[in-house]
Amino acid sequence: MKLSTKGRYGLKAMFDLALNDGSGPVSLTAISERQGISIHYLEQLVSPLRKAGLLKSVRGAQGGYLLAKLPAEISVREILELLEGPLAPAACVTDEKNSCSHSDLCVSRMIYDRIYASINEVVDNISLQDMLDEQYRNLQDSIPDMNNK
């Protein structure tokens, strides 16, 4: 029941891009150094995100990647789902073909449906902007002087 590195690294990369939103294209080299992910592997992650319209790319020297929308308009669900597929605990929940013939009567299936819904409820309601806000709060809390008199 773990996310793969694809999802986790992809989310980190998108968050990195959100942090640098508005400062021009960000190269994979820069993301690679900040986040500790190999450039070649990053390329794999970024490709589907671009094709899905979450990212824009700028080729050539000084090129890189940019968010294609505002951070508030990109949800964690979009990102994770693109890289991981549906965040469902079992394939039968999202399979077109009801591979499980007794799907209507399957009690396990009901459980997986509920887990799926609850995961989506969380990730649907967190945007990159929410992550930025959270990051900002964390940074404030970590500076003791801010609470001094």
Next chain:
Amino acid sequence: MKLSTKGRYGLKAMFDLALNDGSGPVSLTAISERQGISIHYLEQLVSPLRKAGLLKSVRGAQGGYLLAKLPAEISVREILELLEGPLAPAACVTDEKNSCSHSDLCVSRMIYDRIYASINEVVDNISLQDMLDEQYRNLQDSIPDMNNK
């Protein structure tokens, strides 16, 4: 983000045992035939469930397995967690050692925490008895005559 067959088959096996609760030991052979899971594989699943005290075993001829508690006292969480480990989307959520050094400041971690909590909220509150109840409702609904005048 999928459960493995260990968790899924294990849950099916436990549900099968719940359906037959009170009718003496159920052999793995019987479960195997009903659920379509190989006996040898079932042995692997059942072993940790027994060691954790969810199941009792009766060895020898006419032996088999029994629920060690009432269906209402066994949650889906216990079952899945025993077979899958913590139902967390990333290891950092449950790792003793904070493998992720910036755990306090990590915004991704916050997301994984929330997903973990929401999954547990679901599986904590479904017991084998709830599954039996659901199964009963499903069976009623599938009998059209029951709603005839």
Next chain:
DNA sequence: TTTAATCTTGACAAATTTACTCGGATATAT
């Protein structure tokens, strides 16, 4: 125009995990 940086694609491969199978030992009802 040339150079350098970067994106883009696809193939490939090591490492890990999953999903089992198999053999044999032990226990017990009949």
Next chain:
DNA sequence: ATATATCCGAGTAAATTTGTCAAGATTAAA
């Protein structure tokens, strides 16, 4: 005894994950 079970540890083939690598296309800047 014998058939029927659980128990236990190894072993293994397939799939997935987690990358690496090479070659080419595209573009910005000198």
